[in-house]
Amino acid sequence: MNLTHRGIGMTSQRTRERLVQRLRDEGIRDERVLAAIRDTPRHIFVDEALASRAYEDTALPIGFAQTISQPYIVARMTEALLEAGPLNDVLEVGTGSGYQTAILARLVRRVYTVERIEALLNQARDRFRELGLRTIRLKHADGTLGMPEYAPFDGILVTAAPETVPDALVAQLKVGGRMVLPVGGREGQSLVRVTRTERGVERRVLERVVFVPLLGGLQ
Numbered sequence: 724m725n726l727t728h729r730g731i732g733m734t735s736q737r738t739r740e741r742l743v744q745r746l747r748d749e750g751i752r753d754e755r756v757l758a759a760i761r762d763t764p765r766h767i768f769v770d771e772a773l774a775s776r777a778y779e780d781t782a783l784p785i786g787f788a789q790t791i792s793q794p795y796i797v798a799r800m801t802e803a804l805l806e807a808g809p810l811n812d813v814l815e816v817g818t819g820s821g822y823q824t825a826i827l828a829r830l831v832r833r834v835y836t837v838e839r840i841e842a843l844l845n846q847a848r849d850r851f852r853e854l855g856l857r858t859i860r861l862k863h864a865d866g867t868l869g870m871p872e873y874a875p876f877d878g879i880l881v882t883a884a885p886e887t888v889p890d891a892l893v894a895q896l897k898v899g900g901r902m903v904l905p906v907g908g909r910e911g912q913s914l915v916r917v918t919r920t921e922r923g924v925e926r927r928v929l930e931r932v933v934f935v936p937l938l939g940g941l942q
């Protein structure tokens with residue numbers, strides 16, 4: 724079945740406009756980000772049985788004990804990444820459903836995305852093809868190590884939480900580049916923006932969040 728034609732009722736312009744309005748009410752201001760969310764069909768990134776809930780502002784299960792991020796969080800992280808201006812090369816760690824990747828692909832020149840669960844990566848690849856997104860490069864690997872073969876990046880976005888900021892990822896940022904990631908363990912996580920400077924890094928805590936953990940090893 725053609726993925727983009729699935730769940731016609733839920734994809735109506737009005738349903739998506741409602742989500743965008745909600746994100747505005749929650750404080751998302753970047754019009755480029757809001758437009759990307761309006762134009763990206765989130766229902767094709769979840770199982771058909773959950774398609775009717777795809778435009779609610781909530782995380783949803785995608786199998787393998789993982790979740791598609793809440794639209795507010797996707798918007799907030801993307802906004803924080805783009806704050807200082809347009810970016811060329813962006814690395815995403817934790818492809819998952821591919822929804823965040825698809826949003827990024829509309830806003831930056833090229834997206835490199837890495838996922839440790841091969842089955843999720845393959846599903847995401849099919850969705851990108853279906854949507855005609857051709858600027859995304861996918862890799863099955865432990866994203867804690869980044870993608871050294873394509874580094875350095877203008878931006879890095881991590882969608883699973885490490886206990887501390889991974890050094891290998893900081894090392895793959897250009898000077899002036901920024902990384903947005905959740906950091907912390909079971910006791911709680913913070914969304915952090917790390918900017919690489921000539922002298923080191925600057926850190927800014929944005930807000931409290933809840934993400935699945937960044938794990939080692941492939942599956």
Ligand code: SAH
Nearest residue numbers: 791792817819820823838839866882937938
């Ligand atoms: N951006 C995704 C979020 C998925 S949840 C979405 O909106 O759908 C986080 C993802 O990170 C999961 O798919 C999980 O398998 C993946 N992940 C966790 N640890 C990882 C690691 N070390 N390397 C790559 N991916 C990882």
